[in-house]
Amino acid sequence: MDYLGIFSDYTLRTVALGAALLGLVSGALGTFAFLRRQSLIGDAMSHAALPGIALAFLITGSKATIVLLIGAAIAGWLGTWFIIKVVNLTRIKEDSALGLILSVFFGFGLVLLTFIQKMPQASQAGLDKFLFGQAATLLERDVVVMAALGVPVLILTILFWKELKLLSFDRDFGSHSGFPMHRLELLLTSLLVIAIVIGLQTVGVVLMSAMIVAPPAAARQWTDRMGVMVVLSSFFGAVSGVAGAVISSLSNNLPTGPTIVICMSGIVIFSILFAPNRGLLWAAVQKKRNNRKLQLQAVMEDLYFLSRQHKNPLYAHPVAVLRTMSAGHGGVDRSLEVLKSRGLAQSSDDDNWSLTETGIKEAGANVMKFKGQI
C-alpha cells in the first residue's frame, strides 16, 4: 500500500477532514466543560442524542445527515434540559440525574433503532453506524454539514471568549459584572451539544463523550493558560480524530469511534506521564532531585559534626562512620563525590573523608541558618 498516497485518495481525504473538524470543535468546547467540572454532561448529551436520530428518521423518512443531526441536537439538548430540571426541582443530585437521563434516553434510542431495523423497507439500514461511528461512510456533503455547524461554533466561542471565561471561572462575579450568566450557560450548552452532534456519525453516541473529556484532560497537563489549553485540546482532538479515522478506513469493519478513542487515550496517557510540571515522570524526577539534595546536606552536616570532634578539623574519617551516621538516608558515596567536585570535601584516600576549609564554613553557615529557621 502506498502510504504517502493516502491523502490524495479522495475518500480518505474526506474522512480525515471530517475527523479533524470534529476533533477541533469537540476539543475546544470540551475545555469549557472540563474547566467547569462538567465533563460528564457530554456523555449524557451524546447518549441522549440517539433517540433523536431515530425519531428524525421515523418522522421524515430521510437519512440526510442534516436531518438526523438536527434530531440528535434536539434530543441531546432536551436531555441536558431534563438533567438541569431534575437537579433543580427534586432532591436528586447531579450525578444520579446524569445517569438517569443518559440511560433512559439511550435505552429508548436502542428500542427505536431495533424497531427501525425490523421495518420492511430496504432504506432503513445504516442508522446503527451512529452507535460506534463509521468514518468510511463520510461523504463530502457530510463534511460540509459538519463544517457548517462547527465553524459557527468556533466563531461564537472566540467571540464570547471573555464572557465564557468569566462563566467558567467566577459565575457570581460575572453576574455582578452585568452579564446574564443563565443565557451564557444556555449558549455554552448549545455549543457543546452541536460540538457533540458533529462527531456522532464518525465516532458514535457511545464514545463521543471521550472526545469532550480526553483532549482537555491531556491539554491541561501541558499548559497553565486557558487560551493555549483550548488550542492544544483542539489540536489533540483533531490529531486523534484523523489518526483514528484513517486507521479504521484502511481496514474493513474497524469501527471508527473506538479507534479514535484509542488514539486519544494514547495522547492522554503520554501527557499524564511525560508533561513537564504536572506529569508523573516529572514529579518523580523532582522527588529524586529533592532526595539527593537532602542526602547531600545530611552528609555535609555529618562531616561538619565529625570535624568538631577533633582538634584538627580536617581530620579524615572513614566512609563507614558516615554510613552509620546517615542510616536510612543512603547515597553517602555519591554525595561525597559531589561534595568533592564542588571543593567542599576531600579524601586522603578513597576511604577517609573530611570537609575542606570552605566546606566547614559553608556547613557551619547552613547549620546556623537551619537553627534560625526553628
Add this chain to the structure above:
Amino acid sequence: MTENVIEVTDLTVAYRENPVLWDIDFTVPKGVLLAIVGPNGAGKTTLLKTILGLVKSAAGNVLIFGKPYSEVRRRVGYVPQRGSVDWDFPTTVLDVVMMGSYGKLGWVRRPGRKEKEQAINALGRVGMEKYSDRQINQLSGGQQQRVFLARALIQDAEIYFMDEPFQGVDATTERAIIKILKELRSEGKTVVVVHHDLQTVPEYFDWVTLLNVRRIASGPVEDVFTEENLRLAYGGKVAFLTQHSAGETGNGAEIETTDNTKSDIK
C-alpha cells in the same frame, strides 16, 4: 444626616421553607466602613449576595443610591469569598484582575492596554505588582485575597461589598486590606464587609450590622457593638472576658465561645 447609600427594607430570603434571612431592615450612610457580623449560618453571605441580586429574595426591597441594584451596577464593586472559585484554573494573576474591567467593557470587547495598566496599578496598591504573570495556582491564600481585592479596585466603584476578605489571611495581607479599606473611605467610598473576627471590629470599622437571620442591631460601632447586642446575635453562646482593650477606639471586646460556634469567632 448624611445621605444613605444603601437602604434595605423587609428583606426576606428562604431556602425551601426555611428562612435564611427574615425581615431585614437597615441603612448604610455614605462613606462608612461597615462590618456585617454574626455567627455561622446567620446569613451574612446570603445578605451580601441578595443585595447584589445573586440570590433571589422572597420579599423586601434593596435600594442602592436610591435605585435598584441593576441600574447602578457599575457603581458597585464586589469581592466574593476567595474559596468560591477554583484556584487551579489555568490563568494568570493579571488576567484575573482584568476581569474587573469586563463589566465596563461590555459584550465581546476585549481588555486592551488601558485595562492592563489599570490592573497593574491595582496590583501595586495591594503589593502584588511582582506577581502579575504568576499562575494563580501558585498563590498563597492571602495573595489570592489580594488578587480579588485588586480585581474589585479596577471596577472603580463607589460602594464595595467584600465577603470575608480577612478569612484565613496572613498579617501582610490583613494590613494591605486595612490600608485599602481606609484609603477607600478617605476617597468618600462606602465599604460593606462580611466579617468574622469580633475582636477587630472596633479597630477596623466605624459601622456595624449584627445579624442572625434577623437583624439584631445596626449603627455606629460605639452604639451598637455592645455586650447585650452580641449576646442577642450569638444566642448567649458567648461569654465576655474583658471589656477593655488598649486599642485607640477603646471598646474592644474579647470573646470566648462556650459552645460550638468557635470557628466563627476566632
